[in-house]
Amino acid sequence: MEPFPSDRIQLPRNMIENSMFEEEPDVVDLAKEPCLHPLDPDEVEYEPRSSRLLVRGLGENEMDDDEEDYESSAKLLGMSFMNRSSGLRNNMSVYRQNPNESCLVPSTRTMVVCTVILVIAVSLIMAIYLLPKCIFTKEGCYKKNYTMELIYPLATNGKLFPWSKIRLPPDVVPLHYDLVLQPNLTTLKFAGSVNIVVNVIQVTWKIVLHSSGLNIMKATITSAGGQQTKPAEFLEYPLHDQIAIMAPEALLVGQNYTVNIEYSSNLSDTYYGFYKISYKDENSEQRWFAATQFEPLAARSAFPCFDEPAFKATFLIKIKRDEKLSTLSNMPKKATTPVTNGIVQDEFFVSLKMSTYLVAFVVADLKNISRETNGSLVSIYAIPQHLNQVGYALNTAVKLLEFYQKYFLINYPLEKLDLVAIPDFQSGAMENWGLITFRETALLFDSNTSSARDKKLITAVIAHELAHQWFGNLVTMEWWNDLWLNEGFATFMEYVAMEEIFPELHSDEDFLNLIFKAMMKDSLNSSHPVSSAVQSSEQIEEMFDALSYIKGASLLLMLKHYLTKDVFQAGIEVYLHNHNYGSAQSDDLWDSMNEVTNGTLDVKKLMKTWIQHKGFPLVTIVRKRNVISLQQEKFLYHMEPENWTSDTSYLWHIPLTYITSNCNFTHCTSAYLLDQKSAVIELPEEVEWIKFNVDMNGYYIVHYAEDWKTLIDLLKKNHTALSPKDRANLINNIFSLAGLGKESLEKAFELIDYVNKESSTSPLTQALFQLSHIYSLLEKKGEQQLAVRVMHRIEHLLGDKIDQQHWTDDGTLSERELRSMLLAFACTHDMRNCRTTANEMFKKWMKSNGTMSLPSDVMKAIFIAGAKSSDGWEFLLKMYSSSVSEAEKSKMIEALSTTEDVRKLIWLMQNSLEGEVIRAQELSHIVSTVSQSLTGHLLAWDFVKENWEKLTRKFHLGSYTIQNIITLSTSQFATKTHLLEVKSFFEAKSEESSQLRCVKEAIDTIQLNIQWMERNLAKLQELL
């Protein structure tokens, strides 16, 4: 998927499934907690804790009911001694962890109590293991193997639900699905029937699978021969989105059974599952469009299924539709047959073996253009009025598909590949196998209104999604903890492919800027290892973040440079061949690489230090003549005492690269693997300067200690001695070090003094980012005069560059992109004559009633200037409603969000949430723009607070959109009052909300802003 823009070590699956007490917070495992102490009952502080295991999804205030449920279930099962809360209540076992984590000497009485409990516990456990592998329930004795199933939650009908884990049991696996759906775009409901062929791995009486929000009418089980179809009881446990089909007789090992489930549901009004979209056709009449978005956990809301990525199966899909509409699914259409008056059924070919999250279908009025390449038909689909904007996507998709087939040495395995523009879509795109869905702005290119930047975005998103057809679809991560294997790889391949096929787009510059942003997140305490254990839906949703995507990709970039391009590519080929149509973990990738390096390099050992740790290293360089001393430590803002320890677990194996004044070309790049805390490199001769992390191909920051001055002088005298990426890297590193307090802000400002001679996009972008970030924080803190002085500094550095820009679409793509950025910045901040020129053009455009063609690259700057007046804003909104170009609309909505009129800003955010005039897909973009301005930043946060419930209903908790809305609406705060307010707000919400990683990131960021101000405010007064 392409978004828009528990740090414990993952247990192998079999360990999780067989871990008796895993995940139950109220269960005490005596063997694992040696420091739990018997206490006198009087000393016990009873703290009720909710048990996710035994309740039916109720709130905290319903705890008493939950406890009763728990106790009755537990008593029934004879296991009440295992529950901490009920145990405390009954004074049967009284334990509390010593806060100092040291063991106290227990009294004789408590020793006796403890011993008795231990004896009972051990006897019971032994009885369970040694006796007949049988569990006594109301129904009698079942022959079972899972001791962990002793405690069951309750199903919606009050019966015991036979499974307590979030993950599905491994005793039954799906092989094939026959899915028949009948969506009704008038009633906005759908009916469904699914036959699932399952294979039994271990004898069982139940089939547990996922279902969410489905109204199940009937379930049957048919045995392998197919003659005996028997009705089956089904139980539902909504807290885990699970249902259990109870077999009338034992399901035997090695046998196949077919489960049939009949159900119905409403088309969703969120962006997940099988959802509906309303849009206006070319005659301005309302039409409905139905599409799917299943990743990560929403296939279960369209059909009952084994909704975990490792449960791969084949799918035969049939969709009944209005004969005037069309349908698409992963596979080509096999047949269309009449059903009743005006209704026909489309049947698609059986799919390849794949994960449920990759299943997709669309029902709508669509038009397409197609082209065949290497035996596959590539088509771009859109609603009819957008058909003239699909040409660029088709050419691009064909070129990229051809590139990937050669690069991976595996053909794209399907006969067709459809790319569909969806009129309302939360993320950028979704890689469903054979049916990739896109947000319209990420697929449609309009030659009159799409800018150079838009072209790059479309190319990048197509490149990303096509790479997923191999990374993700052919080889899938086994579980969501390794999401980076999908997303990091697709992001990495996106840039590899673009550099190769579209070098004129200079996509590596964008990648560099994204890496800087990912490092910013990764330097906070709230960060997480790229591969992190996840269980809950919020945790899974939160994996779709900059770390899985960008850090994952930049680690692969670093590895590619270390191994060399050819070895790396050979390793990928081995990985894809070894695991095709299967699932993989991070280690499988390293093993494949090691097969290629053949023992010369241990890729697994190296990469584990990067994948299993959060954060990244800071390498400090001290140069004395030709001797370079190196030292690594963790780069972390908000150093807290425990983070200062020289814990060896924070030792990275860093493939360092460097160039020197004696030879600064790429072919002169030297390498050194720093796998110790410190090391010394001896150069063959003395050098004038040395620059590490060549082209920022490594994921670390370098501090040059006493050598910054040399590099500052080099940039002043001859900045082109270093590559543009190296220059951007130095700017980023010195400002990061100034934020950490390791280097002075004065030196950082001194380093960027050379920028008025700079003409490359990436160093200019980085310098502008750093300075405008400081400006923004000062402005919001009420330091207006100082903010104005920062703006003067920006003008001093970039003023000439802004004056040199033409208001046209001429030049290379890189020049055009730089122009868009500089003029939009100048018009936003009323710098130079930007607004004068832009206003003249806006007035002409208004006079022509929007028919005059504006240069696409400067269109946003013109709209920003125009939106400053009330008339201009109203006109822009009118044009927004009637425009058929999503590229144009996107620039309009951004300009509309820059107004200083408070009422208009509130109106924009509210209307976008409602999704009528402005689509809800734009909301995070609007909130982001509003949050940046002085007028808007408090409004944006108020909006989030007031609409929190609506927001989390529309966009799931933890989703990329919610992550963005939270972090962006709070990113400008730099006071303790705001810190307290943000903390209290989320603490007062659900536990799931306050535990979100993005909430922690928001809090860390505010603290960092406060710290930055305390450290640098006085210095800024002197400097500017």
Ligand SMILES: [Zn+2]
């Ligand atoms: Zn992706």
